[in-house]
Amino acid sequence: MRINIVGGGLAGSEAALSLASRGFKVSLYEMRPQRTTEIHRTGDFAELVCSNSLKSEDLSNASGVLKAEATLLGSILIEIAKKYRVPAGKALAVDRIKFSAEITRLIKENPNINVIRQEVKSIELNDEDTIWIVATGPLSSPDFESWLLSVFDEDLFFFDAVAPIVAADSIDMTLAFEADRYGKGSGDYINCPLKREEYEVFHDALVNAERAPIENFSDRLLFERCQPVEEIARSGIDALRFGPMKPVGLIDPRTGEQPYAVVQLRKENVEGTLYNLVGFQTRLKWNEQRRVFRMIPALHSAEFVRYGVMHRNTYLNSPKLLNPDLRSREFSNLFFCGQITGLEGYVEAITSGRFVALNVEHFLKTGQTFVLPKATMLGALIDHITISGKVPLNPVYANFGLLPSVRARGKREKKLLKAKRAIETMKSFLEREGIL
Numbered sequence: 001m002r003i004n005i006v007g008g009g010l011a012g013s014e015a016a017l018s019l020a021s022r023g024f025k026v027s028l029y030e031m032r033p034q035r036t037t038e039i040h041r042t043g044d045f046a047e048l049v050c051s052n053s054l055k056s057e058d059l060s061n062a063s064g065v066l067k068a069e070a071t072l073l074g075s076i077l078i079e080i081a082k083k084y085r086v087p088a089g090k091a092l093a094v095d096r097i098k099f100s101a102e103i104t105r106l107i108k109e110n111p112n113i114n115v116i117r118q119e120v121k122s123i124e125l126n127d128e129d130t131i132w133i134v135a136t137g138p139l140s141s142p143d144f145e146s147w148l149l150s151v152f153d154e155d156l157f158f159f160d161a162v163a164p165i166v167a168a169d170s171i172d173m174t175l176a177f178e179a180d181r182y183g184k185g186s187g188d189y190i191n192c193p194l195k196r197e198e199y200e201v202f203h204d205a206l207v208n209a210e211r212a213p214i215e216n217f218s219d220r221l222l223f224e225r226c227q228p229v230e231e232i233a234r235s236g237i238d239a240l241r242f243g244p245m246k247p248v249g250l251i252d253p254r255t256g257e258q259p260y261a262v263v264q265l266r267k268e269n270v271e272g273t274l275y276n277l278v279g280f281q282t283r284l285k286w287n288e289q290r291r292v293f294r295m296i297p298a299l300h301s302a303e304f305v306r307y308g309v310m311h312r313n314t315y316l317n318s319p320k321l322l323n324p325d326l327r328s329r330e331f332s333n334l335f336f337c338g339q340i341t342g343l344e345g346y347v348e349a350i351t352s353g354r355f356v357a358l359n360v361e362h363f364l365k366t367g368q369t370f371v372l373p374k375a376t377m378l379g380a381l382i383d384h385i386t387i388s389g390k391v392p393l394n395p396v397y398a399n400f401g402l403l404p405s406v407r408a409r410g411k412r413e414k415k416l417l418k419a420k421r422a423i424e425t426m427k428s429f430l431e432r433e434g435i436l
Helices: 010-021 062-073 076-083 096-110 140-153 196-208 229-234 286-293 346-366 379-387 411-433
Strands: 003-007 026-029 053-057 091-093 113-116 132-133 156-161 164-169 189-194 263-265 274-277 304-307 310-315 333-335
Touching: 003 010, 003 379, 010 076, 010 096, 010 113, 010 346, 010 411, 053 062, 053 346, 062 076, 062 346, 062 379, 076 091, 076 346, 091 096, 096 113, 132 310, 132 346, 189 196, 189 379, 196 229, 286 304, 333 346, 346 379
Parallel strands: 003 026, 003 132, 026 113, 132 333
Antiparallel strands: 053 091, 156 310, 164 274, 164 304, 189 263, 263 274
């Protein structure tokens, strides 16, 4: 039985390495660098195109629970992420260049993985001797999108935005300070404070700046977690101060007081030579980004090594098309994983790739697939996008609201109880079913 994987992003790379490590030969198709996308910059596998953060590792955070489950499932990419982490408080942030380079090396050197650098424009689903895993992500090529539309008659999409990155030596540190919120962590963030009058001038410039035109753009198609900073600002004068520019938990050592507003910068690499503007995804024109973001006092001479951009993201209407094993309801040899399923986020993509790889192995050995318990974070996510989510589907990321309720007094206690149950449920399920 042949196994073909389409797409070398996070989900596809995880699936390929997982199956190869368990003795299966796979062909991994990746169109880059021959044909690139509007957001990718390299031909490396598992390139991180947005933030370099895989979010919190704390078990009071839903993403922390998902990472714990990914570790139980044996995720290869999560271990690589830990190897190339950069300081980011409680978050697992990585040096994106070294992270992708390591994954690319492992894939190229693995004798069980046949890398095919070409675009897949369609799939022959009548070939019963081939299993297909589609992990083309939210940036599927137009030709492959057309094929998906012809097969499933579904056309759903939303728009996503990416934050700019600046050179560290161009940040005016006399106007900034290093600190984590509430003093937790080791001062991994650079904080750029603004006084009230500075904030108001910045806000006015931001909401009136010229935005880049995007074909078929509609505000209603913006995914809430990736709202451009200018769209947040347009919702009210204080919207940024309760969002990406919130000053809560930060004290400016120069004044001994909490700033009126703050822009946080997070390391992009281990060396600390690059920083991204946290929460500053944008669709402003590049010259406008340079003009407006330099109005932040500490960034008055900032060198932008990458400007923010917005791009079209494609995903399936999974409640109508996929089973909770992430296999097509119509075609038994077709699996999907990653963001094309409607999962949102790096760790969500990685864990779904591991899940599908284990399911393909289980299917080849037993003729059956398995479904994770809904009390686990990954099981709840997949249940949401395939069973319980509304139609049409909105992209979803790990959150405690997906998990069955528990009885507890405080919010944190509830989260921790759900987290403990999810991890214990995953452990017992894997042991009982003999999945690993």
